[in-house]
Amino acid sequence: MPTKISALQKGVRMRKTKKRLAAIAVAACLAASMALFGCATQEPADQQEPEQQAAQATEQTVTDDAGRTVTLPAADALEKIYYTSPAGQIFCFTLAPELCAGTTMDFTEQELSNLPADVAELPNLGTLAGGKDLNPEAIMAEGIQVIFSVTTVEPTEKDASNADDLQNMTGIPVVVIDGTFDKTAHCYEMLGNILGKQDDAKKMADYCTKVADEVAAAVATVPENERVSVYYAEGPEGLQTEPTSSSHALIFELAGAKNVAQDLEDESGKGKVPVSLEQVLAWNPDVIVAWDAQRYEGGASDLIRTDSNWSTLKAVQDGRVYTMCQTPFSWLDRPPAVNRFIGLQWLTNLLYPEAYDIDIVETTKEFYSLFYHRDLSDDQVKELLGNSYQG
Secondary structure (H helix, E strand, C coil): CCCCCCHHHHHHHHHHHHHHHHHHHHHHHHHHHHHHHHHHHHCCHHHCCHHHHHHHHHEEEEECCCCCEEEEECHHHCCCEEECCHHHHHHHHHHCHHHECCECCCCCHHHHCCCCHHHHHCCECECCHHHCCECHHHHHHCCCCEEEEEECCCCCHHHHHHHHHHHHHHCCCEEEEECCHHHHHHHHHHHHHHHCCHHHHHHHHHHHHHHHHHHHHHHCCCCHHHCCEEEEEECCCCCEECCCCCHHHHHHHHCCCEECCCCCCCCCCCCCEECCHHHHHHHCCCEEEECCCCCCCCCCHHHHHHCHHHCCCHHHHCCCEEECCCCCCCCCCCCCCCCHHHHHHHHHHHHCCCCCCCCHHHHHHHHHHHHHCCCCCHHHHHHHHHHHCCC
């Protein structure tokens, strides 16, 4: 006959069973917690999934000057870069020419003679500057890994939206960088960090900061009543110029020149404001800086020196009509990038040689070596300086 279990025994057994079940449940919960959280907080980096390690090694995230967060390849994974403007091309070319995969501009033979030979082989992929068109399909076909939008004025919401549009269209990360004159050092530092060129970028940034400070200090010693009046003669007839409000006149202002066209209105906002010869004669500047006749748009430096209509001007009579060097990039303005720093030294020395006493030949050689990767001879520099060489 089976033994009957008393109610007390049943109760004891039931309580023991419940305790065992509770213990099992707690153990299960602890195991689940460790599975979910323990490994994530304690697993060393060398035990992470290979895919995680690869992603961390091949990507970098930056916040650009338009406030956008952009993820792009790590510096050591970058092989091809591009830019949305000639100014951006100059900044990138000076720092990392081996990474530049295209050009935004067509070069003359004269300009190419002062650039590395392989620049001539780069495809023209277009530009957004000056209302022109970029070629997204060609950029994608070239395998570009990052595009730099280097602005010549402080970045705006429009720059941010243009960058977003281009990035969405091509699938290529676009980084906006402030490339204004005062932010030149910052531009190089940011590019240097992204491209893994920190040491070279620092040399270029330090150079620009030093030049700007030294020129400002020199110009400050020149009394206002001793400032030299200057007319900037643009175009094939020399009858276009830049008012002080134009960004293309900035170097004249920084060099301490009295811009005779300072009060003109630039209705187009693009510079090259037309003027009459009668107006230039009325201004009667001490110095004229003119474009070279070899410039792609044509310049009037020879015309101004030889045409009788200009002959009564003080600058012409005193032999102070200087041709601005444009090789490989304009020394004073277009495109407004780091090329302006050699122009700033050149112009300040021309106007105030006692206040800013430099050897312009050695200065030019140093600049071209550091930024354009070209080692020039004295004779080559003197050819660049043309009639402005005072030696």
